[in-house]
Amino acid sequence: MAKYLAKRIFYLLLTLFIVITITFFLMKLLPGTPLTNQAKLSKSEIAVIYQQYGLDKPVWQQYLSYVWNALHGDFGTSFQFSDQSVSYLIGSRIGPSLQIGLQAMVVGVLAGITIGAIGAVRQNTWVDTTTTVISILGISIPSFVLAVLLQYFLGFKLQWFPIANWGGFMYTILPTLALAASPLAESARFMRTEMVDVLNSDYIELAKAKGMSKAKVIYHHALRNSLIPLITVVGPLAVGIMTGSMVVENIFSIPGIGEQFVKSVLTNDYPTIMGLTIVYSVMLMVVLLITDIIYGIVDPRIRITGGSN
Amino acid sequence: MNLHSSWKLGTVALASVALLAACGSKAADNKAKDKTINVAEASNLPSMDISKATDVVSGKTLNNTNEGLLKFGKNSSLHPAVAKSWTVSKDGKTYTYKLRQSKWSNGDPVTAQDFVYSWRRTVSPKTASQYAYLFDSIENAKSISSGKMAPSTLGIKALDKYTVQVKLAHAQSYFNELVANPEFYPQNQRVVEKYGKQYGTTSSAMVYNGPFKLTGWTGTNDTWTMVKNKSYWNAKSVKLNKVKFWTVKDNQTALSQYQTGKLDTMTLSSTQVKQYKNNPDYVLRPTASTFYIEMNEKKDPIFKNVKARQAISAAIDRDQFVNKVLADGSTAAKGLVPTKMQYQDGKDFASVAYQSGTVSYDLTKAKKLWQEALKESGQSSLSLNLLSDDTPAGKLTTEFLQDQLQKLPGLKITNQNLPFKTRLARSEEGNFDLVVTAWGADYPDASSFLDLFAKGNSLNNGKWSNSEYDDLVNKADVTDATDKKARFNDMVQADQLINQQAGVVPLYQQANGQLVKSNVKGIIYFPTGAQWDYSQAYLTK
Numbered sequence: 001m002a003k004y005l006a007k008r009i010f011y012l013l014l015t016l017f018i019v020i021t022i023t024f025f026l027m028k029l030l031p032g033t034p035l036t037n038q039a040k041l042s043k044s045e046i047a048v049i050y051q052q053y054g055l056d057k058p059v060w061q062q063y064l065s066y067v068w069n070a071l072h073g074d075f076g077t078s079f080q081f082s083d084q085s086v087s088y089l090i091g092s093r094i095g096p097s098l099q100i101g102l103q104a105m106v107v108g109v110l111a112g113i114t115i116g117a118i119g120a121v122r123q124n125t126w127v128d129t130t131t132t133v134i135s136i137l138g139i140s141i142p143s144f145v146l147a148v149l150l151q152y153f154l155g156f157k158l159q160w161f162p163i164a165n166w167g168g169f170m171y172t173i174l175p176t177l178a179l180a181a182s183p184l185a186e187s188a189r190f191m192r193t194e195m196v197d198v199l200n201s202d203y204i205e206l207a208k209a210k211g212m213s214k215a216k217v218i219y220h221h222a223l224r225n226s227l228i229p230l231i232t233v234v235g236p237l238a239v240g241i242m243t244g245s246m247v248v249e250n251i252f253s254i255p256g257i258g259e260q261f262v263k264s265v266l267t268n269d270y271p272t273i274m275g276l277t278i279v280y281s282v283m284l285m286v287v288l289l290i291t292d293i294i295y296g297i298v299d300p301r302i303r304i305t306g307g308s309n
Numbered sequence: 310m311n312l313h314s315s316w317k318l319g320t321v322a323l324a325s326v327a328l329l330a331a332c333g334s335k336a337a338d339n340k341a342k343d344k345t346i347n348v349a350e351a352s353n354l355p356s357m358d359i360s361k362a363t364d365v366v367s368g369k370t371l372n373n374t375n376e377g378l379l380k381f382g383k384n385s386s387l388h389p390a391v392a393k394s395w396t397v398s399k400d401g402k403t404y405t406y407k408l409r410q411s412k413w414s415n416g417d418p419v420t421a422q423d424f425v426y427s428w429r430r431t432v433s434p435k436t437a438s439q440y441a442y443l444f445d446s447i448e449n450a451k452s453i454s455s456g457k458m459a460p461s462t463l464g465i466k467a468l469d470k471y472t473v474q475v476k477l478a479h480a481q482s483y484f485n486e487l488v489a490n491p492e493f494y495p496q497n498q499r500v501v502e503k504y505g506k507q508y509g510t511t512s513s514a515m516v517y518n519g520p521f522k523l524t525g526w527t528g529t530n531d532t533w534t535m536v537k538n539k540s541y542w543n544a545k546s547v548k549l550n551k552v553k554f555w556t557v558k559d560n561q562t563a564l565s566q567y568q569t570g571k572l573d574t575m576t577l578s579s580t581q582v583k584q585y586k587n588n589p590d591y592v593l594r595p596t597a598s599t600f601y602i603e604m605n606e607k608k609d610p611i612f613k614n615v616k617a618r619q620a621i622s623a624a625i626d627r628d629q630f631v632n633k634v635l636a637d638g639s640t641a642a643k644g645l646v647p648t649k650m651q652y653q654d655g656k657d658f659a660s661v662a663y664q665s666g667t668v669s670y671d672l673t674k675a676k677k678l679w680q681e682a683l684k685e686s687g688q689s690s691l692s693l694n695l696l697s698d699d700t701p702a703g704k705l706t707t708e709f710l711q712d713q714l715q716k717l718p719g720l721k722i723t724n725q726n727l728p729f730k731t732r733l734a735r736s737e738e739g740n741f742d743l744v745v746t747a748w749g750a751d752y753p754d755a756s757s758f759l760d761l762f763a764k765g766n767s768l769n770n771g772k773w774s775n776s777e778y779d780d781l782v783n784k785a786d787v788t789d790a791t792d793k794k795a796r797f798n799d800m801v802q803a804d805q806l807i808n809q810q811a812g813v814v815p816l817y818q819q820a821n822g823q824l825v826k827s828n829v830k831g832i833i834y835f836p837t838g839a840q841w842d843y844s845q846a847y848l849t850k
């Protein structure tokens with residue numbers, strides 16, 4: 001296991017290095033400068049400023065010094081937020097994004113499992129149809145539409161929740177619900193299909209034949225075994241939420257990182273683009289690694305024993 | 310339960326009811342009592358460093374928490390601020406400001422040296438200020454910012470603790486209009502050096518000499534508050550205790566919060582302007598910015614022909630565009646220089662310079678001119694690309710212009726909407742046929758626009774050039790620099806000339822629709838630079 005982990009972490013770092021390199025050179029191909037006042041500056045004025053930031057050097061030199069500084073924990077300073085270090089910018093704004101994302105995952109996946117399981121157990125009844133309709137709606141309604149509807153009815157009309165901004169648990173409920181719809185639908189559909197398969201398998205028949213109660217059969221055998229494949233979709237779903245929350249963050253005025261990701265590209269804010277690329281890549285790779293490890297733990301058939309694989 | 314305890318219980322119950330009732334009414338006029346207003350802001354506050362801030366939110370916050378020699382009032386009028394009086398030498402090259410005794414929020418006195426230090430810091434190439442060019446008229450500024458001279462040689466001196474003397478390289482009649490902008494505010498050397506790299510990155514790593522102090526800003530968060538600054542020299546004239554800012558990026562969210570009373574003022578999107586323009590809370594804020602078309606004379610020699618340029622100008626129905634298509638409160642351009650920016654003897658520059666026929670719609674005339682231009686260039690048809698931003702307004706503009714311009718015989722237009730930075734790069738490289746450009750003035754003087762198209766200006770992307778125009782601009786900037794009236798006339802003539810010649814094709818002057826609660830009074834708005842002053846604002850009721 002330790003050997004396997006070491007190998008995976010080595011690949012993770014290698015991938016990260018490749019991602020950094022490709023992003024850096026692609027980013028330098030973006031037309032324009034990172035200067036916010038670019039439209040009013042002449043070429044010679046831009047040249048003076050470029051010298052201060054070392055942007056006048058050849059791209060490969062800039063790349064080397066970026067990697068060198070990054071290895072020493074210095075990710076540069078942002079251009080949009082002048083003089084603010086990128087690590088501080090990301091660090092101070094990633095919390096709300098992560099909180100909303102995690103809450104949405106937990107709520108969405110738990111509700112999805114429940115709904116999917118109910119649908120499978122009550123296969124081909126009106127209950128099943130209802131759960132299917134819920135999951136289809138969850139997939140087809142974009143999160144920002146749901147966000148606006150929730151904000152209008154629960155925030156503006158009924159005033160049960162704050163309309164927007166950040167300031168405690170109450171403020172997180174509406175954005176969480178808006179973001180939870182997609183993982184809910186996704187996992188409900190997955191869960192239902194898996195569970196229908198499992199319920200039709202021989203060992204469930206055997207368990208029933210042994211005289212186990214229906215509840216016990218479902219809980220002990222069907223549910224657990226149906227959950228295994230779900231683990232594979234939860235990882236990518238989690239990353240999808242992290243990156244896809246930008247619009248929802250805007251609608252609810254959440255001080256998150258989603259918007260910075262897009263804005264940094266649009267404004268050529270090189271250090272911020274790099275910083276966020278690294279953060280998102282690491283998150284994706286770590287989530288995938290964890291998924292693989294958990295998968296091995298719950299499914300003995302693919303347990304990693306080290307040595308050859 | 311005996312009588313005594315039930316009596317007690319009754320009292321408690323009564324008291325709670327009274328308390329609840331009190332709470333209810335308290336919530337309603339809490340804000341008026343606290344003298345607080347809540348303002349929606351569409352983007353974050355990125356910097357409080359006077360030398361480095363470039364955006365509107367930073368400018369506005371600096372303008373309310375700090376103060377320079379002079380300040381802007383309504384209609385961009387100038388008022389004394391840290392300077393209580395000033396004199397200008399006859400040749401217009403020496404400005405002397407007498408400062409009042411005032412204090413920074415840390416107790417330090419605001420002295421002439423603070424101005425000297427601040428201006429040197431901004432002009433120094435080490436600071437990499439993106440606004441250093443505003444200082445270009447000051448003696449040695451250009452050489453300093455290009456690294457050829459030391460910052461200490463800048464033409465600003467502290468004659469004594471409370472007298473600042475500025476020497477200009479050449480007379481500049483709008484120098485005081487520059488000085489009123491945040492880039493020219495003083496900076497406290499002790500504080501700048503104490504915080505080093507952290508200076509101006511949080512509300513506590515900063516010092517204030519203006520009507521308010523900034524609090525609660527961590528550098529990257531979405532809310533911050535300006536509280537009344539008791540050490541401000543004119544603190545007794547400041548009526549509000551707090552101005553609270555909320556970053557709300559979505560207009561619909563801001564509108565809902567405005568309607569529930571959480572916000573006292575917000576800026577509307579163009580669709581919201583359509584719905585709310587008859588609302589009693591609606592206020593229109595014209596900006597000092599003009600959107601215009603630049604025609605690439607280098608790439609498409611046909612635009613060297615005045616007829617071709619005039620044809621483009623006359624083919625566009627600007628009124629229909631601003632009223633029916635854009636409909637966000639913007640107005641049809643009267644010329645290159647926007648309205649409500651510069652005044653002379655109470656008269657608006659753009660209205661004085663306006664000549665009907667130069668920027669009005671006349672399709673018959675346009676078709677005739679275009680036909681002649683085509684013939685003279687020896688072409689029978691032309692295919693041009695029209696470049697603009699990929700914003701909603703940018704897309705509306707290109708769609709409308711494409712429809713209008715294709716009415717000209719033999720002209721085919723292809724639209725291209727690109728992200729701002731990419732569009733800008735294409736403009737600068739001259740890689741376009743027609744481009745929609747926006748320019749906003751840094752200071753309320755027509756030269757901010759007119760200088761762009763004078764000889765040698767690198768921001769003139771279309772490369773239109775006219776020697777008569779160059780002479781007029783030169784006259785305004787040099788010969789008549791100390792004669793306000795003559796200079797105004799020179800600039801009026803220059804504006805009229807570029808409009809007649811269609812050196813660029815002015816489209817519209819941008820304006821923003823806002824909602825302001827009827828009990829909020831006294832917010833001062835001016836169309837350039839920092840734009841907003843809350844120091845005189847107050848709440849009624």
